Amino acid sequence: MNQLDFNGRHAVVTGGATGLGFGIAKRLIASGGSVTLWDLDGEAASKAAWALGAKAYGLAVDVSQQPSVAKAVAATLAQAGRIDALVNSAGITGPNTKVWDYPVDAWRQVIEVNLTGTFICCREVAGQMRTQGYGRIVNIASVAGKDGNPNASAYSASKAGVIALTKSLGKELADTGIRVNCVTPAAVKTAIFDQMTQEHIAFMLSKIPMGRFGTVEEVAAMVSWLCTEDCSFSTGATFDLSGGRSTF
Numbered sequence: 001m002n003q004l005d006f007n008g009r010h011a012v013v014t015g016g017a018t019g020l021g022f023g024i025a026k027r028l029i030a031s032g033g034s035v036t037l038w039d040l041d042g043e044a045a046s047k048a049a050w051a052l053g054a055k056a057y058g059l060a061v062d063v064s065q066q067p068s069v070a071k072a073v074a075a076t077l078a079q080a081g082r083i084d085a086l087v088n089s090a091g092i093t094g095p096n097t098k099v100w101d102y103p104v105d106a107w108r109q110v111i112e113v114n115l116t117g118t119f120i121c122c123r124e125v126a127g128q129m130r131t132q133g134y135g136r137i138v139n140i141a142s143v144a145g146k147d148g149n150p151n152a153s154a155y156s157a158s159k160a161g162v163i164a165l166t167k168s169l170g171k172e173l174a175d176t177g178i179r180v181n182c183v184t185p186a187a188v189k190t191a192i193f194d195q196m197t198q199e200h201i202a203f204m205l206s207k208i209p210m211g212r213f214g215t216v217e218e219v220a221a222m223v224s225w226l227c228t229e230d231c232s233f234s235t236g237a238t239f240d241l242s243g244g245r246s247t248f
Contacts, residue, residue, distance in 0.1 A: 001030070001221075002221070003031070004027075004031040004224050004225055004228055004230075005031065005032065005228055005229065005230065006028050006031035006032050006033035006085075006224065006227060006228055007031070007032035007033065008032065008033070009028075009032075009033040009034075009084040009085060009227075009228075010033060010034050010035070010036070010076075010080040010081070010082055010083060010084050010085075011025070011028050011033055011034075011035045011036070011083070011084060011085035011086070011087060011227060012035070012036050012038055012072075012076055012083050012085070012086050012087070012121075012125065013025045013028070013035055013036070013037055013038070013087045013089055014038045014039070014061070014063050014086075014087065014088050014089050014090035014117070014121055015038075015039060015063075015089040015090030015091060016035065016036075016037030016038060016039055016045060016048060016058075016089065017037055017039035017041055017044035017045045017047070017048040017058070018039075018044065018048070018190070018191055019089075019188075019190035019191055019216065020089050020140060020185075020188060020190060020216055020219055020220070021037065021039070021087070021089035021090070022037075022048055022052075022216075023216035023217060023219065023220040024087055024089060024219070024220045024223050024224060025037060025048075025052060025056060026052060026220065027217075027220035027221065027223075027224040028085070028224050028227060029052055029053070029055050029056065031224055031228070033055070033084075033085075033227075034055035034056065034057075034080060035052070035055065035056050035057070036056075036057045036058070036059060036076045036079065036080060037049055037052075037056060037057065037058045037059065038059050038061035038063065038072055038090070038121075039058065039059075039060065039061065039090070040060070040061070040062055040063075040090070041060070042058065042059065042060025043060075044058075045058030045059060045060060046058040057076075057079055057080070059072050059075055059076070063088075063090045063113065063117030063118070063120060063121055064112040064113050064116055064117045064120070065120075066120050066123075066124070069120050069121055069124045070124050073124050073125060073128065077128065082128075082132060083125055083128055083129065083135070084132075084134065084135060084136065084227075085135065085136040085137070085138070085227035086121060086122070086125045086129075086135070086136070086137045086138070087137075087138045087140070087223060087227065088117070088118040088121050088122070088137070088138070088139045088140060088162075089140045090113065090114075090117055091113060091114045091117075091140065091158075092109070092110055092113050092114065092155075092195065093110070093152065093155050093195040093196055094106050094107070094109070094110035094152070094154045094155050094195075096151040096152060096196055096197045096199070096200040097151055098151060099153045102153060102154065106154065107153075107154045110154035110155055110158050111154060111157070111158050111161075113158075114155070114158035114159065114161075114162065115158040115161040115162060115165070118139055118162050118165060119165060122137060122139075122165070122169055122180075125137070126169070126173065126178070129176075129178045130173075130176060130178065132177075133176065133177045134177040134178065135177070135178040135179075136178070136179050136180075136226060136227045136228070136231065137169070137178065137179070137180040137181070138180075138181055138182065138183065138223050138226045138227060139162050139165070139166050139180075139181075139182040139183075140162075140182070140183060140185070140219075140223070141159045141160075141162040141163045141166070141182045141183065141184045141238070142155070142156075142159040142162075142184055142185060142186075143184050143185065143186045143240075143241075143242040143245055143246045144156040144159050145158075145159030145160040145161075145162060145163050145184060146160070146163070146184055146238075146246050146248070147207075147245070147246060148160075149200075149203070149204070150203075151197075151200055151203075152200065159184075162182060163182055163184070163238055166180055166181060166182040166236060166237075166238070167236045167238075168236075169236070170235040170236025170237070171235075171236050173235070174235055174236070178235075179226075179231055179232070179234065179235045180235055180236060181226050181231070181234055181235060181236070181237045181238070181239060182237075182238055182239070183219065183222055183223055183226070183238075183239045183240075183241050184238055184239070184240055184241060184242060184246065185214050185219050185241040185242065186204065186207070186208050186213070186214055186241065186242035186243050186245050186246075187201070187204040187205065187208070187213050187214065188213055188214040188215065188216060188218075188219055189213045189215075190216060207245050208242065208243040208244065208245050209243060209244035209245060210243035210244055211243075212243065213243075214241055214242075214243060218241065219241055222239055222241060226239070
């Protein structure tokens with residue numbers, strides 16, 4: 001494992017109790033930093049923080065609700081003093097079905113969590129970062145946001161929105177000490193697979209030229225670098241993690 005320099009920095013990782021969020025938090029701590037895990041499941045966030053050790057804290061947060069996020073920002077600042085990096089990892093897949101059969105309530109839920117939740121977290125944390133004059137924001141998008149996966153219209157649309165949001169915010173903050181980027185993983189085998197059909201999982205694997213799913217550790221390595229000071233001249237950018245599926 002390459003050594004990254006996140007010494008003395010503090011990160012917020014949404015969806016941090018499990019999966020990609022937990023793996024990213026673990027790598028940031030290994031790089032010398034501390035983390036606050038924001039997760040809808042507060043008990044799971046506390047257990048995950050305990051597993052990560054003394055440099056981790058857990059909070060119950062509903063990223064789709066602005067008052068909940070604002071409260072979490074205040075609590076994080078009271079505990080850690082600053083937020084140097086924000087990783088927006090919280091997300092859901094929604095059902096795997098055709099657009100004409102897609103439940104409207106399920107569509108709205110996916111958009112609310114994946115896109116609106118990312119917007120709200122960026123909105124609430126960006127102000128604090130502007131006051132500090134420094135920050136790193138990394139949004140977890142998806143190759144589905146570039147290519148569009150069949151039977152996953154809400155998820156694909158939400159992640160395309162995350163890519164566009166990243167580009168807009170990156171340009172808005174380009175003249176500050178804040179950098180905003182996103183990553184677009186192909187499928188990474190985590191608990192989120194439990195929300196998908198086996199047919200959809202097989203479809204995703206068939207599209208990856210490397211012939212395998214990504215690993216949590218591979219995503220964590222790239223995201224963690226984007227959280228460091230070394231990421232200084234990239235902003236509003238999209239970083240590929242798709243095993244060769246998407247090359248633009």
